[in-house]
Amino acid sequence: MATFREPEYQTDSPPQYIDPPPVELDPRNPAVKDDGRLDIDIDSSIVKYLSVIRRKSTTKPLQSYLDGDDDSDPSPPYSQFQVEEPPPFPVKLNIVIQVVGSRGDVQPFIALGNELQKDGHRVRLATHNVFDTFVRSSGLEFYPIGGDPAELMAYMVRNPGLIPSMQSLRAGDIQKKRKMMAEMLNGCWLSCIEPDPVSRAPFVADAIIANPPSFGHLHCAQALGIPVHLMFTMPWSTTKQFPHPLANIKNVRGSGIDPHVANALSYSVVEFLTWQGLGDIINEWRDTIDLEHVSFSDGPYLAEILRIPFTYCWSPALVPKPADWGSHIDVCGFFFREPPDYTPPVELNEFIRAGPPPIYIGFGSIVIDDPERMTSMILEAVQKTGVRALISRGWSNLGGPEMGNIMYLGDCPNEWLFQQVSAVIHHGGAGTTACGLVNGRPTTIVPFFGDQPFWGDMVSAAGAGPKPIPHRSLSVELLVEAIRLCLMPEAQAAAQEIAAKMKAEAGVRAAVVSFYANLPxxxxxxxxxxxxxxxxxxxxxxxxxxxxxxxxxxxxxxxxxxxxxxxxNETRKIIIETRRWDPITGTVSAAIGVSRDMAKATADIVMKPAKAYKDRTKATSSELSMNQPVQTLDSIAGHAAGNDRYTASEKKAKGRDCMTLTTSMSVASASGVAGFFKSYAGGLITIPYAFTEGFRNIPHLYGEEVRDIGIITDWKSGTAAGAKAFVYGFVNGVSGVFVLPYKGAQQEGALGAIKGVGKGVARISSKLFTGKFFITNLYIRLDISRNGYFNFK
CATH class of the missing domain: 3.30.40 (Herpes Virus-1)
Incomplete structure (x- = not known):
């Protein structure tokens, strides 16, 4: 088992989180700011609803804030993640690392994979097809999951927030993105079980490491019964320290809500909107790997409810671990790969040595809508400041006229390049930001989307660069001012101070130790x-x-x-229970789920035969094109003369095809009918049970605890749960009539006693009804549940 040494706390304070300057709303999409963040009105009905949902969940940080239990230090000091090297890990695992994103997102996980290989593990990196050579050249196995990162980057630049613009809706971007996500989910599953595409060596994953945007990780782990560990370069876990990087909170002061609570709620809003866009795709995909659907109330918060281990790949010198994150969450430091063996071209080497160190300007894998305009601004700013500049062409292919103080770059490793420059200006990807700071280079960030504004804020707060400049707000004047600030001694000193701390960190090794510590x-x-x-x-x-x-x-x-x-052998059993918070919402959500399934099954009665017809017709055409011999003059003449040698064989073949097609369509139609009756029969049990479970949870509505009856996985645990529900219901119902009025009188006097009587009557009614009805429904549901799991939509 891996061990940790207690972190050594330093005396100097970390940079505080600073709200970025106000930016004008985009008139085409008033909910989303120009820097890609989502405007969240803390006083809106949706936020209030989500606060209720999260209060009922098992997410401890938000629960404690809503209940007023907020004693933790709002500004934890810098603490370096110290690693006590554990003994060699006793088991050699097959580990799949699932990553969705750009090259900058993939690169840190290559470093992680190489480190795991040193311990004897077999490591497969599953990501987009275009990174095949990049991954294999690093010595890792590769599995393609589909998806086009260039298209994803272009979409994110056009829609930097969570709500798509009308332009994207008209262009059909949403359907393309949803189709791509379905492809990647299937690719993530296959990456866990398919042989190596090149060597054909069998592979079945023993553990999964993933970044959250791959979205399939937890579900693959549930299907296989194996551990999953999330790692990411931006905050994804609820905290009061700062809002979600994709959120901009409004009306905090006017709402009367503590800003710390508002920060925590911002994670709920982002998670909710993300699940709204992808939940149906994920549930349809879960059907294909024989898993039950995840409910609307639980889907957005699965990682936190299940306390999935999380490692954040950034330096605590920039963002210390918030005090409200549990022991299953670590902040380990940035991931740096081994510096590549790079020899610069003669022209690049000569340019660097021909004068003062140049500045670097580049936007990596960002696909810019108007690269000519961006290039023009850069060139003008460089000329006004009189600096020398290396401009990376990147995926946007920036480029312009040749100038003596400017050189355009192709592919060049940042690890080598950033040692040669005096300052860096880029999009603010976590990897690029880390590479600039570890080399002590002042940094200006021009964010486009995602976590980029967040890193810009952190760099600015540390004094290592100016405030981030959203790309839509970028101008020659702002760029000139940013370049001049980066070249000031104060910014240089701040960047060097951060670099000294980062060089003492071992981010990749610390992440491996964190991974081991959470393995069973x-x-x-x-x-x-x-x-x-x-x-x-x-x-x-x-x-x-x-x-x-x-x-x-x-x-x-x-x-x-x-x-x-x-x-x-299930080394980590993941059971996702559908929870019903009250009888009304529980019954409605169950009814919606059943109605959706019945509607889908009804459509399948027509659509499945149509698809079978289309597939069979296509297959027949393909067979004919491949097998039909070239017609000769004799065969043509035979047909013209009505020669039965040809027509009889053709009629026989057509008859066989017709029978095959009819059979296929009949089977497809029968499948749709069976699905309809299965949904209908399931609804007869699911809806009453949801109503019953909602009744059991009524005490939650007025602050009372509801006893846990355990997780049901088979008939034994189901019997125990049914007995507990019946006994607890009877005992708690009767005792509540006497206990609740007494407690109410102690707290609020006569009025409290009256309230207690009402609560007691409600409790005994709900408990006795639930206890009787629960055990009846339980056995019926255990009879029809599939895979032994008591978990219905």
Whole structure:
């Protein structure tokens, strides 16, 4: 098991989070600011609704703020993540790393994968197809998940916030993005189970590491019963320290809500909107891997509800770990790969040495709508400041006339390049920001979307650069001012101070240690062949053994074990329960789910046969084009003469095709009808049960605790849960009639006693009804639940 040494707290304070200057609203999309953040009115009805939902969830940070329990230090000091190197990890795992994003998002995970390889693990990096060579040249296995990062980047530049513009809606961008996301979700699943595309070596993942935008990670882990660990370069976990990087909070002072609570609520809003856009796609994909749908109320918060381990890949010198993040969340430092072996072209080397160190300007994988205008502004600002500049062409292919003090760059590693310059100006990707600061270079960030404004704020707060300049607000004057500020001694000194701290951090190794610390080591290893991961569990009369694939094969071949008794070894069982907060919303949400399923099944009655017809017609055409011999003059003549040698065989083939097509369409139609009746039958149980479970949770509405009846996975746990529901319902219902009025009188006098009587009557009514109805529904549901899971839509 990995171990940690207590962090050593330094005396100097970190840079405080500073709200960026106000930016005018985009008139085409008034909810989204020019810097890509979403305007959130803290006094709006949707935010109030989400605060209620989150209050009922198991997310501790937000719950404590809403209840007034806010004693943690709002400004934690800088603390370096100190690593006590653990002993070698005892099990060699198959690890898949799933990443969605640009090259800058992929690169840190290459460094992580190489570090895991040093410990003997087999590592596969699953990302977009275009990064095949980039990943394989680094010594890692690669699996393509689909998706076009250039198209994703272009979409994000056009729609920097969460709400798409009308221009994107008219252009059909949303449907393209949804289709791409469905493709990537399927690719993430295949990356866990498919052989290597090149060597064909079998691969089944024992653990998953992923960045949150890949979205398939937790669901793949649930299907396989394996651990999942999230790693990212921007805040994704609820905290009071600062708002979500994609959120801009409004009306905090006028609402009477504490700013810390407002910060925490901003994460709920962003998560809610993200799930609104992708939840149906994720649930449709979960159907294909035999998982139940995730409910509307739980989908946005799964990672926090389940306390999925999280490692943030940034330096605590810029953003210390917030005090309200739990022990399953770490801030380890930026990930830096081994510096590449790079020899600069002669022209580049000569330019650098021909005068004072130049500044660097580049926007990497950002796809800019108007690169000519951007280039023109850059060139004018460079001439006005009199500096020398290296301009990276990037994916936007920036370029202009040749000038003596300017050189245009193609692909050049930042690790080498940033050592040669005096300051850097870029889009604010986490990796590029880290590379500039670790080399002590003052930084100006021109953010386009995502976490880029956040990093701009952090750099500015640390004094290592000016305030970020949103790309739509960029002008020659602002760029000139930013260049001059970066070249001032104060900015140079601040950047060097940050660099000194960052160089003392071991971000990649710290992340590996964090990963190991959250693995269930006792469940991972084979009991027979040490060092191999256990894929199976064997339960005999006298022993329970965890067996690797090799060990199981050897024992089975020598008749030492009954292969029928092998069960999948679930090292991390993830169970997602659909929770009903009250009878009204519980019943309505269940009814909506059943109605949706019935509507889909009804459409399938027509659509499935149509698809079968289309597929069969296409297959027949393909077969004919491949197998039909070239017609000769004799065959043409035979047809013209009515020769039966040809017409009879053709009629026979057409008859077979017709029968095959009819069968396919009939089976497809029957499947749709079966799906309809299955949805209808499920609704007869699901809706009453949701109503019952909502009744059981009524005490939540007035602040009372509801006893946990446990997680139901089979008939044994289901029986126990049913018994608990019945007994707890009876005991709590009767006792509430006496206890609640007494408690109310103590707190509010006579009025409290009256309220207590009302609560007691409500409790006994709901509890006795629930206890009786729950156990009846339980056995019916256990009869029809699939896969042994008690988890319905």
């Amino acid at each position: 080591v006792d469940k991972l290893g084979c009991d027979i062949i040490k060092g191999l991961p256990a894929a199976w569990v064997y339960r005999g009369r006298k022993a329970r053994l965890k067996l690797s694939k090799v060990a199981a094969e050897i024992l089975a071949s020598h008749l030492r074990i009954d292969i029928e008794k092998l069960k999948k």
